[in-house]
Amino acid sequence: MKAAIFRQHGPIENLEYTDMPAPALGPHDVLIRVRAVALNHLDLFVRQGIPGINLNFPHIGGSDIAGEVEALGAAVEGWREGQRVVVNPSLWCGVCEFCVAGEESLCVKYQIIGEHTTGGMAEYIVVPSANLFRIPDDYPFEPAAAAPLVYMTAWRALITQGRLRAGQTVLILGAGGGVASAAIQIARLAGAKVYAASRDGAKRERARELGADEVLDSTADFAKELRAMTNRRGVDVVLENVGEVTWARALRSVAKGGYVVVYGATSGPHVQMDLRPLFWNQYHILGATMSNRQEFNTVMHLVFWERKLQPVVDRVLPLAEIQAAHRALEDGEQFGKIVLTP
Ligand SMILES: NC(=O)c1ccc[n+]([C@@H]2O[C@H](COP(=O)([O-])OP(=O)(O)OC[C@H]3O[C@@H](n4cnc5c(N)ncnc54)[C@H](OP(=O)(O)O)[C@@H]3O)[C@@H](O)[C@H]2O)c1
Numbered sequence: 001m002k003a004a005i006f007r008q009h010g011p012i013e014n015l016e017y018t019d020m021p022a023p024a025l026g027p028h029d030v031l032i033r034v035r036a037v038a039l040n041h042l043d044l045f046v047r048q049g050i051p052g053i054n055l056n057f058p059h060i061g062g063s064d065i066a067g068e069v070e071a072l073g074a075a076v077e078g079w080r081e082g083q084r085v086v087v088n089p090s091l092w093c094g095v096c097e098f099c100v101a102g103e104e105s106l107c108v109k110y111q112i113i114g115e116h117t118t119g120g121m122a123e124y125i126v127v128p129s130a131n132l133f134r135i136p137d138d139y140p141f142e143p144a145a146a147a148p149l150v151y152m153t154a155w156r157a158l159i160t161q162g163r164l165r166a167g168q169t170v171l172i173l174g175a176g177g178g179v180a181s182a183a184i185q186i187a188r189l190a191g192a193k194v195y196a197a198s199r200d201g202a203k204r205e206r207a208r209e210l211g212a213d214e215v216l217d218s219t220a221d222f223a224k225e226l227r228a229m230t231n232r233r234g235v236d237v238v239l240e241n242v243g244e245v246t247w248a249r250a251l252r253s254v255a256k257g258g259y260v261v262v263y264g265a266t267s268g269p270h271v272q273m274d275l276r277p278l279f280w281n282q283y284h285i286l287g288a289t290m291s292n293r294q295e296f297n298t299v300m301h302l303v304f305w306e307r308k309l310q311p312v313v314d315r316v317l318p319l320a321e322i323q324a325a326h327r328a329l330e331d332g333e334q335f336g337k338i339v340l341t342p
């Protein structure tokens, strides 16, 4: 099968579009014919190398997969060949205390398809049947592939960890990002007032079209502007993922008793903070990673069966153009998701 691979960590030039053996099917697995696969910032980090994660080379990345069921393992029930699906990118053990509690993204053996294991940047992938989510027959594969990872992450970050409710206010940083553009829609659906910050004027306009009530320049003192816009109060929830370059301003943006939810650190992970505003203003700082199965099913249902959330596709490229896709994401050109078709 054709696949996008890299044989060692490093720059974009390490990516190759080449032939690889088709994956083997286990009894509880399903072979998926990949029709579209979306890129995440994670794919860039995995190519560059993540401390503590040792890959089997050559590695196939790709966590966001939409396709058709091609073949079923001997023990798989409830699925038929030809059904259209997206894949839950989480891998969990099912027996640790966190899995038993229904918190799969806290699993002690938690992994992500395409990060720790072989991903979907290929014509075929094998995944556990428990990871399949059925999508409607008329739902195109390209926007479908743009949905799983970003909506599950944004849902858990905003709704579960951030406890966002109707009537509240939220600041979403890096508005052009895949997760951030999903978060803008979820926050609107939840009935919140959305402030979105981006480095780029055109992206700020896109954020407004997507549902942001107010937009801010993330290269300026957006905390000061936000305080001016909110009668010095700040917002109930701040969605932080840019990291080092925005952290200090993110903390100055949260209201007393509010939530700063961190799901990424794109610009760098090492930050400093003054503890005094934390205890005086009694705000919360929480992490969020991916989601549990229930959150995944809830938000996928809203995307695919209720159609209340529309995946934002920046562009669709053939998988052979994997280098151009990584470059566009690395340069931050995109608004929403870059999707590849094998
Ligand atoms: N914990 C989890 O489960 C989880 C899940 C998904 C993603 N993540 C992490 O969350 C982050 C975002 O992921 P993604 O896939 O949505 O990424 P993405 O599509 O590449 O978006 C990242 C956005 O952050 C902003 N940004 C990046 N570098 C910046 C800088 N130096 N200064 C200011 N703004 C900057 C840009 O927004 P503007 O151009 O609009 O300013 C960019 O579009 C990544 O670090 C990723 O690893 C974590």
Ligand SMILES: [Zn+2]
Residues within 6 Å of the ligand: 092, 093, 094, 095, 096, 097, 098, 099, 100, 106, 107, 108, 109, 110
């Ligand atoms: Zn577990």
